[in-house]
Amino acid sequence: MTGLRQLHREQVRDAISAAAISLFLARGFDEVPVAEIAAAARVSKPTLFKYFPAKEDLVLHRISDHQGEFARVVRQRAAGEHPLAALHRHFLEALARHDPVTGLNDQPEVMAFRRLAFGTPSVAARLLHFMSLDEDALTAAFAEAPEIPDALTASLLAAQVLAAHRVLAKHNWQALADGRTLAEVEPEALHRADRAFALLRHA
Structure with a gap:
């Protein structure tokens, strides 16, 4: 029951x-x-x-299943896999299935939903709160990883990962919103993701 x-x-x-x-x-x-x-x-x-x-939670419920996702990826990574490598792989997999959270989805309702979420100030502010919770969860996951040397590095890295994800999704969505096709944007999205995670690994 x-x-x-x-x-x-x-x-x-x-x-x-x-x-x-x-x-x-x-x-x-x-x-x-x-x-x-x-x-x-x-x-x-x-x-x-x-x-x-x-x-505002009525809107964000649609993406609530992604809450804490970055922390889960780090904790469930394969043995010997670097946390950033796991997150990079996870983002590429999301791009491949055109997950809306990557910004690489040109379905009209998905595009309209993104305009709603980011174009409504109170919803965008609530979304920042959700992202802050994700950052805290990712910081905790990084702090458990032997590859991350200390708590400060864990905190800084979590903030950078969340920022990179947001920027990558924004670039992808904006390219589609400007009228470019998914076929045109997808190779660039993959290149941007590779570049972003390379910068994170060498920062």
């Missing part, structure tokens, strides 16, 4: 977020009241806030 209850909660959470994002993409984040989202998702307003304490 516990498993079924959790599954139901996840289904309700997904349905609320999907209804909200659909409305936001159609009319804009600030133009859609929470009461309308609750009605569209067929839940009460208190129920909505039970699942999503902040309106």
Whole structure:
């Protein structure tokens, strides 16, 4: 029963977020009241806030499965693999499957979602908070790695990895937003990723 209850909660959470994002993409984040989202998702307003304490979380739920991902990659890397090599490999794999978080995805809804997330000040600010949590988690993972000499290096490196990921995704998305094709942008995205991680390894 516990498993079924959790599954139901996840289904309700997904349905609320999907209804909200659909409305936001159609009319804009600030133009859609929470009461309308609750009605569209067929839940009460208190129920909505039970699942999503902040309106901005309705947007970020779509990428919540990536929370703590960098730390997991470092902790689950193969024996003998350098943490940065693991993160580099992971990013290249994400590019290959055109994961939206890499910016290398030209599906109209994905492009619109990115404009929503980064073009809405309150959502962008909330996203920075999520990134800060990711940075803390990655710092802790780096601190456990024997290849990282001390806590300061772990902290600095985590900040640089998060910044590199953000910049790479921004360049990829902007190239597509400028009207270039995925086939044109993908080789450049791979080159940028290789260059970014080379800089991180030799910094």
